Amino acid sequence: MEKRPRSFYVLASFFGLFILFLYGPTLTIAILSFQGPKGGLTFPMNGVSLHWFRDLFEQQAVGDIWGAFRRSLLLGFMVLITTVVGSVMAGLAFRKRFTGSSTLFYLAITSLVIPSILISLGVGLIFNQLGFRVHWATSGFGSQLTWTLPFGLLIMFAVFNRFDKSYEEAARDQGASSWQTIRFVIIPIIAPSLIGVALFGFTLSYDEFARTLLTAGSYNTLPLEIFGMTTNVTTPVIYALGTLTTLFSLGVIGFFLLAFWLMGKHRARFSSEAGKGH
Numbered sequence: 329m330e331k332r333p334r335s336f337y338v339l340a341s342f343f344g345l346f347i348l349f350l351y352g353p354t355l356t357i358a359i360l361s362f363q364g365p366k367g368g369l370t371f372p373m374n375g376v377s378l379h380w381f382r383d384l385f386e387q388q389a390v391g392d393i394w395g396a397f398r399r400s401l402l403l404g405f406m407v408l409i410t411t412v413v414g415s416v417m418a419g420l421a422f423r424k425r426f427t428g429s430s431t432l433f434y435l436a437i438t439s440l441v442i443p444s445i446l447i448s449l450g451v452g453l454i455f456n457q458l459g460f461r462v463h464w465a466t467s468g469f470g471s472q473l474t475w476t477l478p479f480g481l482l483i484m485f486a487v488f489n490r491f492d493k494s495y496e497e498a499a500r501d502q503g504a505s506s507w508q509t510i511r512f513v514i515i516p517i518i519a520p521s522l523i524g525v526a527l528f529g530f531t532l533s534y535d536e537f538a539r540t541l542l543t544a545g546s547y548n549t550l551p552l553e554i555f556g557m558t559t560n561v562t563t564p565v566i567y568a569l570g571t572l573t574t575l576f577s578l579g580v581i582g583f584f585l586l587a588f589w590l591m592g593k594h595r596a597r598f599s600s601e602a603g604k605g606h
Contacts, residue, residue, distance in 0.1 A: 415480030
């Protein structure tokens with residue numbers, strides 16, 4: 329066996345430290361969430377139990393945890409749907425160069441480099457000046473779209489830049505309308521990318537803090553609720569909440585990956601059957 333060079337071990341050690349730095353805090357919180365009933369917020373652990381997870385499902389005097397979770401979940405799906413639909417429509421529109429398209433594109437992605445807290449402040453001020461109610465489902469929804477839509481646009485633009493237009497031409501030659509071409513040709517081909525956009529939209533919305541801070545109104549989303557808990561909760565129940573929300577996020581990612589895998593498997597089977605038919 330060929331001996332590995334010293335640089336391999338140096339780079340491997342660096343990568344290991346990077347992984348530890350990236351996931352160490354999350355792992356530490358997960359471990360501390362299993363503290364015993366008399367455990368605190370730091371090591372050493374005082375026993376091992378599920379006490380704080382049970383306590384999390386009881387009536388909390390510190391805030392509306394499950395209400396905040398429901399709001400974040402609903403808001404995440406609202407952002408997901410809007411981001412996917414808006415990104416696809418923009419991707420289709422920008423394939424045809426029109427006057428001002430470059431300017432519009434740069435304006436759309438400028439919000440990515442503007443500090444999130446300024447976006448939140450600006451949206452909140454606009455709603456107040458116009459006399460609209462600042463609420464998580466309106467102003468909060470709009471401010472989060474300034475974060476998720478640019479990512480969706482960038483993905484869709486990359487997808488359509490390498491999209492083979494001969495598929496659309498073949499569909500039209502067979503008598504398909506524009507809507508039928510989009511529904512039965514374009515959407516199935518770009519479906520894996522749509523899953524990626526949906527995953528971006530939901531996860532970015534679900535854990536967004538800064539852009540929701542001044543636009544959520546009287547009702548907190550889950551990130552705002554957790555932040556509020558850090559100032560008045562002195563038990564590992566907050567760690568239990570962090571562990572559950574992390575598992576939920578991983579579950580959402582796993583769901584999208586499973587959907588992507590099943591879609592690829594179905595496409596491979598369809599291509600195989602089509603090949604046998606010819």
